[in-house]
Amino acid sequence: MHVRDAVKTLEPYRPGKTLEDVRRLGLTSVIKLGSNENPYGPAPEVMEVIRRSEGNIRLYPESDAPRLRRALAEFTGHPAERIIAGAGIDELLDLTLRCILEPGDNIVIAFPGFIRYEVAAKLSGGEVRRVTGKSDTPYAHDLSGMLRAINARTRGDSMRR
Numbered sequence: 001m002h003v004r005d006a007v008k009t010l011e012p013y014r015p016g017k018t019l020e021d022v023r024r025l026g027l028t029s030v031i032k033l034g035s036n037e038n039p040y041g042p043a044p045e046v047m048e049v050i051r052r053s054e055g056n057i058r059l060y061p062e063s064d065a066p067r068l069r070r071a072l073a074e075f076t077g078h079p080a081e082r083i084i085a086g087a088g089i090d091e092l093l094d095l096t097l098r099c100i101l102e103p104g105d106n107i108v109i110a111f112p113g114f115i116r117y118e119v120a121a122k123l124s125g126g127e128v129r130r131v132t133g134k135s136d137t138p139y140a141h142d143l144s145g146m147l148r149a150i151n152a153r154t155r156g157d158s159m160r161r
Helices: 019-023 044-056 066-076 089-100 115-123 143-149
Strands: 106-111 127-132
Touching (some): 089 115, 106 143, 127 143
Parallel strands (some): 106 127
């Protein structure tokens, strides 16, 4: 089977230690945030909606989430037609970058950062320009470096087109 080069060059995601692994180190109180996990669990209102919906859980959801988009439109004041719903940030990043990147285009990202920006760009045929953060200030982006990394093929800024 043919596999695209962009896929072959991806490095697999390596998650951090599991809660069980960390507990084996002798820690008794652990909150894992590395995988965007919620240490508090679902809100009681969410659990109530799940309980009320359990009879319909077998049904395939509507792919464009019309009720959610209408509710978000009402909440934000933006038209529902301009709101996109997806199965998490990974799907939305993939969709967005597939829509805006042409071969030879690039995105500028902070490094280290959220790996899915890089994965989505590469899978869309785009180049990734990593800009390492400032060593003197933890977690600070090098905004001047990011600005220098932008060129005529950088996408994502609607004012560039």
